[in-house]
Amino acid sequence: MSAAPGAEGEGLVFLGKATAVISHSIKNVMATVSETAGLIGDLVALAERDPRRIDLKELGVLGETIVEEIQRGFQVVQLLNKLAHSGDQPVADVDVEEVVTVVSGLGRCLAYCSGITRLPSAGERPRIRTQPLLLQDLLYRALDAAFRAVGPDGEIKVGVERGADGVCVALQGLPAGFRGIFESPGVELLKQALCARIALDKDAGVLRLVLPESLDEARA
Amino acid sequence: MRVLLVDDEKKFVSFLATRLRIRGISADCVFSGEEAVERVSSSGYDVVVLDVKMPGLGGIELRRRLESLRSGMKFIFLTGHGSTGDFEVGSAEASFYLAKPLKIEDLIAVLHQAVEGRARPGEDVR
Numbered sequence: 001m002s003a004a005p006g007a008e009g010e011g012l013v014f015l016g017k018a019t020a021v022i023s024h025s026i027k028n029v030m031a032t033v034s035e036t037a038g039l040i041g042d043l044v045a046l047a048e049r050d051p052r053r054i055d056l057k058e059l060g061v062l063g064e065t066i067v068e069e070i071q072r073g074f075q076v077v078q079l080l081n082k083l084a085h086s087g088d089q090p091v092a093d094v095d096v097e098e099v100v101t102v103v104s105g106l107g108r109c110l111a112y113c114s115g116i117t118r119l120p121s122a123g124e125r126p127r128i129r130t131q132p133l134l135l136q137d138l139l140y141r142a143l144d145a146a147f148r149a150v151g152p153d154g155e156i157k158v159g160v161e162r163g164a165d166g167v168c169v170a171l172q173g174l175p176a177g178f179r180g181i182f183e184s185p186g187v188e189l190l191k192q193a194l195c196a197r198i199a200l201d202k203d204a205g206v207l208r209l210v211l212p213e214s215l216d217e218a219r220a
Numbered sequence: 221m222r223v224l225l226v227d228d229e230k231k232f233v234s235f236l237a238t239r240l241r242i243r244g245i246s247a248d249c250v251f252s253g254e255e256a257v258e259r260v261s262s263s264g265y266d267v268v269v270l271d272v273k274m275p276g277l278g279g280i281e282l283r284r285r286l287e288s289l290r291s292g293m294k295f296i297f298l299t300g301h302g303s304t305g306d307f308e309v310g311s312a313e314a315s316f317y318l319a320k321p322l323k324i325e326d327l328i329a330v331l332h333q334a335v336e337g338r339a340r341p342g343e344d345v346r
Contacts, residue, residue: 024273028229031320035235038324042242065231112275152275 007134007193008090010186014137015087018106022080025109029073036065079105086132091215094132096160096167097125103139104158113147119159119172126160126167129214130194138190139169142198142207145181146171165197166212174205181207195219221335222263225249226256226270226282227298232320239324245331253277253285260286265293266335269327272299283315294334298322 040062047054082102100118107113146156150173157172180200181187191198195218197210212218223245227233233249240247248263250256254277256268268286272279283295296316316330 027320028232031322032229032232032235034321035232035239039235039239042239046242062235069231114275 007131007189010189011087011131011133011137013186014140015083015133018083018136018140019080021106021109022076022083025076026073029069029076033066033069033073036062036069075105076109079109083136086136090131090133091129092132093127094130094135095125095127096135096169096211097121099132099135099139100158100160100169103136103143106140107143107147110144110147112152113143113156115147115150115153115155116143117155117157119157119170121160123162126162128167128211129216130211131215134190134193135211138187138194138196138209141184141187141190142169142171142181142209146174146178146207149175149178163210166210169209169211171207171209172205174200174207176202176205178202178205178207221245221267221331222265223247223331224256224259224263224265224268226251226253226268226274226279228252228271228274236324236327240328243324243328245328253279253282256282257285257289260289260293264290267294267296267331269296269298269331272297296327296330296334 040059043053043055043059043062079102083106086102104116104118107116143156143158147154150156155173159170159172161168161170178200181198187198190196195212195215197208199208199210200206201208223240225233225237225240225247226249228251230251233251237247237249248259248265250259253270253274256270257277260268268283270279270282274282277285279297286293286295294316296318298318298320316334318327318330
């Protein structure tokens with residue numbers, strides 16, 4: 001159970017949004033596969049009328065496109081599976097890098113936040129005990145706000161590091177006018193539920209989400 | 221009939237344009253709203269087929285920009301979503317919608333409907 005009443009509802013809304021984003025991506029994959037297969041059919045039909053028009057190289061490239069699109073679709077389905085399982089346990093031991101990977105993957109499904117660069121972490125991958133679904137929601141909101149500020153062609157670097165007061169997920173590359181993600185009541189609920197601290201360094205253009213090592217201990 | 225296709229799914233829109241050209245329809249494609257504005261500034265089109273959700277200039281705002289550049293064009297919205305509730309296109313009577321994945325015959329029928337004001341079945345190349 002969350003320490004912030006209503007936070008679970010926020011998590012459910014996030015899961016709904018994420019599912020919508022992913023279904024949109026899957027439809028785009030299917031649309032490309034459909035047009036590629038349709039074009040192969042058209043080219044074959046034209047070649048049946050005039051065999052000199054057959055271009056085996058072009059057909060090969062189109063076949064490769066179908067394979068690539070199926071791989072893209074498979075990755076999106078894997079992402080959906082990971083998101084769906086994040087709600088299995090309200091509180092769990094979580095690999096923070098993995099959470100960043102899942103949320104970054106979701107961001108890449110969105111047309112306007114594909115420019116996510118991961119920063120390599122030093123040392124072992126930090127694990128914390130937290131609410132995975134709500135952490136994904138908070139990180140997604142942070143990425144969404146960041147990309148709305150930098151624009152669709154912008155780049156946000158995301159790094160994870162262990163600090164004295166917990167594990168920090170840092171979003172770098174924010175523009176001078178970035179106002180943070182503090183204004184939403186939903187963010188406040190998530191912050192309370194996760195016992196998280198959110199800090200914006202305007203001069204450096206860095207947003208930091210600082211999470212306790214153990215949610216149970218932080219609440220105690 | 222001159223058609224401009226606008227979608228950030230590059231392969232999808234490129235192959236769709238090729239399939240229309242095979243069927244005798246003059247079709248160009250661009251991969252962003254910004255490119256579409258540039259293209260329409262210099263060339264005339266009868267119909268613009270555009271994705272609702274694109275990075276940068278999305279389909280809804282793009283339609284407004286293109287209408288201010290050149291009047292008389294028809295617009296067909298494409299979406300990855302299946303629900304018409306996803307659309308907020310203002311004067312809906314001037315717009316047409318198709319959900320992805322689409323059948324080329326359906327697109328051609330809607331293109332004719334948009335330009336001529338009546339439906340005509342899409343031709344099969346086979």
